[in-house]
Every structure is written in C-alpha cells, then in structure tokens.
Amino acid sequence: MLRGSLDTLSHTAMKTKISVIVWNEFQHERQSSAIAEIYPDGMHQVIAQALRVGDADLEVGTATLDQPEHGLSEERLAGCDVLVWWGHKAHDQVDDAIVDRVQKRVLEGMGLIVLHSGHFSKIFRRMMGTNCSLKWREADEKERVWVVEPSHPIAAGLGEYFELPYEEMYGERFDIPQPDSTVFISWFEGGEVFRSGCTWERGHGRIFYFRPGHEAYPTYYDANVQKVLNNAVRWAAPRVNIVDNCPNAQPLEPIAKKALNFAKVGILQSTKDIQ
Amino acid sequence: MLRGSLDTLSHTAMKTKISVIVWNEFQHERQSSAIAEIYPDGMHQVIAQALRVGDADLEVGTATLDQPEHGLSEERLAGCDVLVWWGHKAHDQVDDAIVDRVQKRVLEGMGLIVLHSGHFSKIFRRMMGTNCSLKWREADEKERVWVVEPSHPIAAGLGEYFELPYEEMYGERFDIPQPDSTVFISWFEGGEVFRSGCTWERGHGRIFYFRPGHEAYPTYYDANVQKVLNNAVRWAAPRVNIVDNCPNAQPLEPIAKKALNFAKVGILQSTKDIQ
C-alpha cells in the first residue's frame, strides 16, 4: 500500500521535499532567563530540529518576528509548503500585510499549523473568523491528551493518550468554528477539558491547531509532541496550488432567448479589488 | 408542538419582536435608470417590506452605506437581532471599523444574512476566512433552486424547487468553508451548479448565505425568495448574547504539588488587546 502516491505524482507538481518554515515571535526566550534556560536558541530551533530528525522528506527553515517582513517575504512564502506558527505576547506587532500574504498562501494550498498561544494570533483568527478565546491557567499541572480519531494521519504512531506532566491549562469553551476533525481532547488535572487537536480546510489549504506548547515548559522536547508535529506537517502538505480568481464564464449550454431584456452591470471583481 | 418555545422563554431575555436591519449599499439604484425602475426606493425597501408583511413578530429597519457609520452605530447594532446585507460595487467603501463591529455582534449571537453579491463583502469574507470567489455571468438565464434539506427551517413552506426566470449565474467552485447545512443547490440554464443556500455558525451567531438577488432583476419581489428571507431571519435570530472574554480560571480540582517549579508568564489577553 502506497497511500498518497497518486497525489505525489499527479495532483501537484513533483517535488522531492516538503518545505517547512517554523515561525516564532521569539521574545520570551530573549526576555526571560527562566525561559531562555529551556529554549536558549528559541522554541523555533527546537521545533525545527524535531522536524529534521525524521525521514529526510522535510526541508525545514525558521523565521522570526524581528526579521524584515517577519522573515516571510513573498518569495519565501511562495516556496513554502507548510508554515508552523508560534506567537503569544506580540500578536499585535505582526504586520497586517504579512497576515494577508499568509492567508492568501493558505487559500492557495499551503498548510498552516498553529501552536498553543497562537490561538490568538492574527493569522489564526483571520482563518477562523472567530475570537478564538478560551479559559487558561498557569499552574504546573498535568495534561492528558486523548486520541479521539486514531485513524487520522496526525495521530499515527500515538497510543490511546499521552501525558505532559507540566503544562498551562486551556479550557472550553474554545471559540472556534466546528472543526472538520477533532483529533485530540485534553483532560486537565485542575478539572477542565479542551479540544487540543483540531483540523479545518480553508480554500485549498489545510489548517491544524495543536494546543500544547507553553513557553515556560519543555513541551517541544516531548517525543509525542514531536511525533504530532511531524505527522501534522506531512498531513498539511499542499495537494494543489491554485491562485484565486472570480471569472466571467461563457455558457456551456444554449440560453433561450427571453421575452424581457434586462440591463447588464458588468462589474469585473477579484479579491484584489476589494481589499 | 411549539418548537422553540423554550428558547424564547429561557435561553435569551424575553423580547416580543425580532429586530432586523436590512443593509444596502444603495448605489446601483441611484446610478442606473434601468435598475431604478425595478427598485425605485432601493432593494432594501423591497426586502424590508417583504419581512414586514408576515407575522407581526419582526421589527424591520434599514441602513445604507452613505449614512453616518453606514447606519450601523454601536447602539443600533446592540439592539439588532438579525442583519441582512446586500452589497456589490462598493465593498471597499465599507469602513473596517464597522466590519469589526458587525463581526463582534455576530460572534456574540446576532444573526447575519448575506445576499447574492454580498459574497465578496468584507463582512462575509471576514466571517468565512476565505476568498468567497465564484464563477459568474449576466445572461438573463433561468435558475432553478433545488431544496436539498427540506427539514431545514429556512426551507419551510417551499416545494421541491422554485424557479427564477431571469437571474445572474453564479457557478462552482464557490470558495467557502464547508457549510453546516447546504439547504439549496441551483441549476442554471447555461450549464452550471451552485450551492445557493448555505448556513454556518460562528461564535454564538448564525450566518446564512443566499445566492439569488442580482440588482438588474426583480428577484426580491418573488414570493419564494421572500419566503426564504422570512424563514432565514427567524432561523438566524439570537439564542444567546455572550460577550467574548478569555478568563484566567481558578482550578476546580486540587493540583498536586510537583517536583519542578516553572516560571509564570502571566499575560492577560483579550481579543481587544490584539486587534
């Protein structure tokens, strides 16, 4: 069984690797010594490294808020298959023009993986259309992540659940549109539950939100978390790359001559005109 | 059987009427004599009148682009249960601050009904997160609207299909998130199909997109179209009114003392901070 082989050959242009960019606002790690101890080079480096050690089918780079265009130039995004996003305290410093650019690429087919506090990022809220708010608590508490959809590719290789001994709590209600698939639901020591792994399709792109990953804990070193990220990147890889248009279409069948003759308005619009 | 009676009594504050605002950009009707002949006072007036002739349970007003704040002041929107939206050539003239305001109200529970060329409005694209593009053609052609979900309240009182002898064509692919319910699918004389009646829930509000209603045709005088609008307004009426927050929550269960003690970051965020 070679699942997906057809996609590779005929559904997108043949490429040998999935190009991944791990984006991080990279502020906590430079402003807090406690957090710098856990992630001395930034969370993005630990996540990128975790993606590099798997099969050699990923090409992984990083980008950060303080780079020009936040490291997400037109050219770089054009070649990106999957964008992984971590942000928290500087969501409002992300330029709206870059958010537009990322959204456009997702709708064309690029994958987007949003981590933890990225629930409040501009790009996630843009893709969801909702507030994306939730309950939260920092209390060094245990999280048990239950696998609700074991057949989902993002759950491949996991057991029935995995545990994180120290995590921030996120609790329902999580203000998101109904997910296409709720892959994980978390149990928290302090009494809450949370839909911790959710997928959506928007335009031609796939989106995965994954809850764990508070900056003050070594979550991204966890083997199960790394497995989820590896799975998710492959699941979110583009199947197509389709640039949006809104065409005036000629009829495919004859249209009968009618008794009345109405005015034609003839406004040609594209999403570019109405931004 | 008194379906919904419980909602009325206990799920929202008791109100005697559903307050509806019919919003129109109101430009075609003042700039084209052919369109002015069909809708001399604007499409919003014909739609509003169609909603007023049913049961006396609706309180219907109108608003237009050229009014201060486009007729959608904080106060007026606060009292609005369902907003009906028609726009086409002036989407880009709608102030982003008003779009923010409408989105906030939908997420709190207000209903939103988007008509025809409103597929490209800022508010619809904001709620969907997608381009909302499609194929189109102005050719005086027949549209047959098939009822796919006869048990949906929006289809109440309709037959298996209804026809519009003159309409603009909209064709797939329509770039929207998978609808919660696809109530109508249209057949077009020229050979296309379209998901013409789609519902979504976002936050606590309900959204309905309804395809027919090109400005050059007398579509809003059609009895079936009017029935759909009447049904939709009632379906979209608020069930709750919940203001967004993102609370720091106290634990409900004891959290065990742990071996390690991590830093606390303690950032209080709300959707207001990150706009």
Add this chain to the structure above:
Amino acid sequence: MLRGSLDTLSHTAMKTKISVIVWNEFQHERQSSAIAEIYPDGMHQVIAQALRVGDADLEVGTATLDQPEHGLSEERLAGCDVLVWWGHKAHDQVDDAIVDRVQKRVLEGMGLIVLHSGHFSKIFRRMMGTNCSLKWREADEKERVWVVEPSHPIAAGLGEYFELPYEEMYGERFDIPQPDSTVFISWFEGGEVFRSGCTWERGHGRIFYFRPGHEAYPTYYDANVQKVLNNAVRWAAPRVNIVDNCPNAQPLEPIAKKALNFAKVGILQSTKDIQ
C-alpha cells in the same frame, strides 16, 4: 423575538403539544433491589415526570420492553414527536422489526434522544452505522459536564459546566460519526474525557445522544440533567413529516435527441423492496 414561531405555523401541521414517549427496557429496576430503591417505578417514570413539570407544551407517555411490540405500535409511533430511549442489558431482546419502525419514523422527522447505555442499543447503532463502543468503569466517580456550545438550544439555561458527584465513566474513543454539534464534553475524576452531548440529523429527524444516566445512580433526579432533557425534547421536535420515496421524475427541461439510443432498464425501487 419569537424564535421558531414560523416553524410552528407553516413548517409542520399545527399541533398544540409535542408528544413524547419515554422508552425503558425496565429490567435493572425489577431485578436489583439497590436500583429499585433509586427508581422504584423505573427510570422512565422519573424521566417522564421531569418532562411533565415544565411548560405545558409536552404530552409525555412511557413504553417498556415487555409490552406488546415493546409499547411501540405503528399507531403509537405515528403520533410520536420525540422518542427518548434507555436500554442496557437487553438490547438484543429488542425486535428488529420495531427497530426498523423507529428508524423509519426518525427518517420521516421524529426526534430521537438516546441516553447513556443506549449507545449500544440497536436503534442508535442503526442510525449511526458504527459500533458506538467506548471505554467504561463503575467507580462512583465525579463527572463534570462542560458546555462547549452555549448557544445550542440544548444548553439553554445551564452554566459553564455542571457536576454529577456519582457516575459511571465513559471514555474516548467513542466510535460515532463526527457529530453535527458537540454540545457537551465530560471530564472524569479518573482521568478520561468523553463527548457527552452530541447531535446528528438523519433523514428529516434529529438525534441527540446524552451520556449521563447510569442505572445505579440517581442521575435522572439531577436538576441540570432534567433541564438538558427538557431542552433536548423541544430541540428534537419534528420540523416536517416526509414519507420516503424514490420517484421516477419527468424532465423539467427539454432533453436533446441523441445520436445513440440505449436500452432502458426501468426498475422501480423503493426502500420497501430492498429490505
């Protein structure tokens, strides 16, 4: 605001009451003295009574396994708006012909509310098409039911969560089709989570599964549980009553004369033929 009033008037035949049948296998209560102490007349009587004390808009009867046709004659089901189902140890004693009959009525528009161990009932598994299996444990443990969709009519009048001090545990993975709405998710003291309130539409009918209600605990006396049942019965009330058919349809448009002329097979089928 009179949400739903339109449904009442035009979408179904005007009826003054929702007719509810509470069905119970009624075995535990007659075979175990411990359970008989809690539910001396059977769980169905406690549930029925809880539905009778609300608004006077419900007409509530009961039915049990040991009655002729399990109390669900053609005639009685024909007049039933919503069927509430509790079963556990005698699922296999339910006659397949009665299961066919109930399924037919749900597909025509009747509401179905399946409680707790009813997850393994023939009728629930028939409607879902899946195994409906789960994890379970009887350990006198605390369940906290979180409201994930506060705007859903079934959650009307509840707080952010409610607790049951003693319940059986049900844990994921729950083998069900993706619900239309996941209204509740439960947190269990012993470490599991569960999608405790799920809705689906099948045919023209609405289905709600509600997890709590183990026979050894006084769950159906709980005020929040009773509120959920009251809400659910009203939510599941029929919007239409449509008898299935599979018609041979005449064309609505002229079909061009073709070069080739193929054989006609002309098999008239209905679901009745193929049972």
Add this chain to the structure above:
Amino acid sequence: MLRGSLDTLSHTAMKTKISVIVWNEFQHERQSSAIAEIYPDGMHQVIAQALRVGDADLEVGTATLDQPEHGLSEERLAGCDVLVWWGHKAHDQVDDAIVDRVQKRVLEGMGLIVLHSGHFSKIFRRMMGTNCSLKWREADEKERVWVVEPSHPIAAGLGEYFELPYEEMYGERFDIPQPDSTVFISWFEGGEVFRSGCTWERGHGRIFYFRPGHEAYPTYYDANVQKVLNNAVRWAAPRVNIVDNCPNAQPLEPIAKKALNFAKVGILQSTKDIQ
C-alpha cells in the same frame, strides 16, 4: 514532497500494494443483450482493468453475487484494503451476514467505494443509517460533473468539470447524512442537480459514493470516470486496522473515597453480544 509517506511507514503495517476487490451483482450483463454488448464480461471487469492500468501499486481482484459468500469470505475480506461495490436489481439477495462482515471491516479501517445504483445497497444504507433514496430518470441525457473541491485527492487531475453524454439522471433530494466533503455536484440536461461525489468516515474506514455508472451506458470506459475511481481507491486505503472493543478501563487518576456507595452492575458488553 512525499505526501502520505509517513502513513505508509508508520501508521499501518508496511505493505507494498493496495488490495482492491471490485464487487458486482453481475445480473444485467447476463440477462440483457443490450447491456452485455457494452460489458460482455461484466462491469466489474472493466472497472478492475481501469484500476490495473495505473501505477503498479494496486492489486485488483473481483467478486460477484453468485459466488459462495458472494466472493467475500472472512479471509478474503481480511486481506482487502478497498472494496468497490456495484449493485442494482438484486440488493435484497445479498446475505445480511455478508453485509455485517463488510460493515465490520469498514469500521476497522477498510475503504468502501459505492457506485451509482449501489446507493440502495444494503451495505451503503447500513453505513449511512438513512434511506439513501433520490429522484431518477432514464432518458439518454447529458450529465456535467462539477468539481466542487479541487484540492480533494479524489479530484486530482480533473478539470473544472467533465461531461458524460449519456447517463441516467439522479436528482436531489438524496437522503444521506451530511457528507464530510462534497467533491462533485452534477448538472443534468433535464433540469436536476445531484451531489455526485461524497465522502464520509465511519469507524476507522473511509467511504466514497460516486454517482455515474448506469449499466446501460459505457460510463466505466470514460477516462475521467476511471481517473476518479483510481483516485478514490488510493484515498480510501486504510490508515489503520483497529478491531472494535468496549473495554472496562482502570482509572488513571486516584478516585476519592465517597460518602455513598452504590451498587455495581458490571455488565461486560461488546458489539458481538448485541447483534
């Protein structure tokens, strides 16, 4: 990019080929000379051949109604990755025990592709829980199949639409549960529309319904139809193989000693007990 490679390596046991069984009731082709002219060896042979000419990643066999156990022994199904189903006039001759067996395998992870008049097959109606009825007409009419989800793997390599010059009409309402994805919607010359390509997940298996394929037309020789079938078989290939159970689970967290002590019922159930 090697989409799906991870699935192959770690999500299921490594296999080199996808094993496909094309099942056909094989009656029309032996009873009607007109149909025998088009499909002299049966439709299953034409479909199987179409699957064999692609990449060498499929291992394709056939089975028919008149074979012992309809060609679907326990052993054969155990090794089957994807089952393709064509039936029409003999749905009621399919043994319920075989239907049970196929359902069990789908819920474990096997793919199921149901073709055309298979909408009324026992297995499809079992998986859906609905009547699966529709409108129909045999009138040598044109069908135009629109691609609604171009990024879906089943649509890979297709254009915006494809046409079948001669097909039976199927029209809405099609009585199915809301699909996970509506990949195709058909336009018919005679005026109807139909959701022609629909996907669902049930248990751990994937299901695809594909409308075209009336026995009196040479539809299965069409290049686009063959492409869809090739895509669908690969999309539906198993990601896991999980045998159903309903385990009594030990707690993962300490459960507090409670004031009251309720009876334990202790009924161990599995789906096998309740058939």
